[in-house]
Structure formats: structure tokens, C-alpha cells
Amino acid sequence: MAHTGTGFFDRKGHFFKTAREATVSDLAGLLGQIGEGESLAPGIAYMLLERRGEIERLFAEHDRMLEEEAAMKAARASAEPADNVAHLPARPAH
DSSP states (O other): OOOOOOOEEOTTOOEESSHHHHHHHHHHHHHOOOSSSSOSHHHHHHHHHHTHHHHHHHHHHHHHHHHHHHHHHHHHHHSOOOOOOOOOOOOOOO
């Protein structure tokens, strides 16, 4: 007897039974071939998905650090240059 079902497709149009499998396929595609022989990308993609929360926190921290870095550079650029260079007496020419 026929019945209906739910499936998921990755960006290449491949069918998967679960959303997790489709997402892992998309992540592996983004990573490309890793290593020689059989690619390590699917395993890495699976780990990325499993540790998504930790990875998102790391990226959020990274974004905050980039903002702080940009603010420090802007503050340095707008500040008057400090006269912290010692001027040596001129030497007589020989």
C-alpha cells in the first residue's frame, strides 16, 4: 500500500531521510575534499553540527574581538601622534 513520507534535500538535490543528514551533506560540500582518498569532510561536517552551540559562541566571541580590535585601531589613528621619539644630536660630517 502506498504511503506518504517526509524527506529532506541538500543543496545539490540529493534526498535524505533526516534534516541532519541533509545538513551534514551541505556542510561537507562546503568543506570540499579534505585529505587524500576518502574525504574527511563528512566526519568533520558531522562534528561541526554536533558542536554547533560551542562553535557559534566562538564565532560570537571572535566577532566581539574584531570589533574591539577595530575600535583600538581607530582610536590610535585618530589620536595625536605622541612625541615619544628621542631626537639624537646631529653628528658633524667628516
